[in-house]
Amino acid sequence: MNKTQYEVIANRHKAVENKFSNSIISFFSGGLVGLLGEGIIEILCNYYSYARDDASTIMIVFFIFIGSFFTALGFFDNLVSIFKCGLLIPITGFAHSMTSSAMDYRKEGLIYGIGSNMFKLAGNVILYGIISAWFFGTIRYLIGGLT
Amino acid sequence: MLLYSFLFCGFICLLGQIILDNTKLTPGHITSMFVCLGAFLDCFHFYDVIIEKVGGGALLPITSFGHSLIHGALEKADSSGFLGIFMGMFDLTATGITCAIVFSFIFCLLCKPKD
Numbered sequence: 001m002n003k004t005q006y007e008v009i010a011n012r013h014k015a016v017e018n019k020f021s022n023s024i025i026s027f028f029s030g031g032l033v034g035l036l037g038e039g040i041i042e043i044l045c046n047y048y049s050y051a052r053d054d055a056s057t058i059m060i061v062f063f064i065f066i067g068s069f070f071t072a073l074g075f076f077d078n079l080v081s082i083f084k085c086g087l088l089i090p091i092t093g094f095a096h097s098m099t100s101s102a103m104d105y106r107k108e109g110l111i112y113g114i115g116s117n118m119f120k121l122a123g124n125v126i127l128y129g130i131i132s133a134w135f136f137g138t139i140r141y142l143i144g145g146l147t
Numbered sequence: 148m149l150l151y152s153f154l155f156c157g158f159i160c161l162l163g164q165i166i167l168d169n170t171k172l173t174p175g176h177i178t179s180m181f182v183c184l185g186a187f188l189d190c191f192h193f194y195d196v197i198i199e200k201v202g203g204g205a206l207l208p209i210t211s212f213g214h215s216l217i218h219g220a221l222e223k224a225d226s227s228g229f230l231g232i233f234m235g236m237f238d239l240t241a242t243g244i245t246c247a248i249v250f251s252f253i254f255c256l257l258c259k260p261k262d
Contacts, residue, residue, distance in 0.1 A: 019165075019168045019169070022164055022168055023161050023164045023165055023168070025164075026157075026160045026161055026163070026164035027157040027158070027160060027161040027164075028157060029160065030156050030157045030158075030159060030160025030161065030208075031153040031154065031156055031157030031160070031204075032153070032157075033156055033160075033207060034152040034153055034155060034156020034157065034203065034204030034207055034208075035149055035152055035153040035156070035204070037152065037156070037203035037204060037206065037207045038148060038149050038152035038153075038201075038202045038203030038204050039149060039203075040203065041202060041203040042148070042149070042203075056203060056206050057242050059203060059206070059207075060206065060207075060242065060243055060246075061242065061246050063207065064243065064246045064247050064250060065246070065250055068247070068250040068251050068254050069250075069254065071251075071254070072254035072255065072257065072258040073258065074258075084160075084164050085160045085161075085163040085164035085167055085174075085177075086157075086160045086164075088163065088174050088177075088178070089159055089160045089163045089177070089178070089181065089208050089209055090156065090160070090207040090208050090209070091207055091208075091209065091211075091212070091243065093174070093178065093209065094178070094209060094212070094243075094247060095247050095250065095251065097175075098247050098248070098251040099250070099251035099254055099255060102251050102252065102255040103254075103255040103258065103259075106255055106259075114252070114255060118248070118251065118252075121175065122247070124175050124178070124179045125178050125179060125182050125209065125212065126244070128179040128182055128183055129179075129182040129183075129185075129186065129212055129213050129216050130216060130236060132182065132183040132186040132187065132213060132217075133186040133213060133216035133217040133220055133236065134220070134232060134233075134236070135186075136186050136187055136189075136190040136217055137190075137217050137220040137221055137224065137232045138232060139190070140190050140191070140217075140221060141221075141224050141229060141232060
C-alpha cells in the first residue's frame, strides 16, 4: 500500500467533526455562561444590595469554585466534549486546567507532585498575561497621558 | 445588559472554537492569545468601555484576566511612577488567582482522579 492509498483510507475513517455546529454550540454555551455571570451580578446588586465591584468578585469566585468542583468530581471533561470551547474560554477553563494538572500529579507526592505541577497547564496564561501586560503597560507609560 | 453579556461572551467563545477547529493550535495557545488580546485592548482603556456596556459577560472570559492585570498596573503606575507597573500588576486579579490555587489544592487533596 503506498502513501496516497493510505491517506485515502485514513481520511475515510477519520471522525467527522462538524465545524459549523461546533461553533454554534460554543457560541450558545459561552453565551449562557456570560448570561449566568451577569445574572448573578444583577441578583446580588438588586436583592442583596452589594456594590457592583463586590458582586463581580463574588461571581468570579463562584465560577472558579464551580470549575474546580466539577473537575474534582470528574465530569468537567464530559461537559467540555458537549459544550466545546464555551467552557474553556471563560474562567472555568482556567480553574479546570489547574485542578486537573494538580490531580494528575498527585500520586508523585505533595511537594514534587502537586507543588511543582499545579501550574503545568495554567502557567502559560499567567506568564503571557504578565509579560504582555508589562509590555503594553510600559509602552502606555512611555507614551504618557495616564489619567 | 443580560443580552449584551450573552452576545459578547458567546462571541469570544465562538472565536476560540473557530481558531481551535481550523488550526492546529491547542486550547493552551488560544487562552494565552486571548490573555494577550485582553491586555492589548485595555492598553487604551478600551476594555473598560466594553465592561461598562456589557457587564458580567466581559468579566468572565479569559480576556478579562489580561485586562485586570494591566489595569491594576496602570492604576499603580499613575500614583507611583514606573515602578508602579511592577507593584500593581496583581492588584485586581489577586482574588482570581488565590481562589483558583486554594480551591484546586483543597479539591485535589479531597478527590481522587477517576481513571
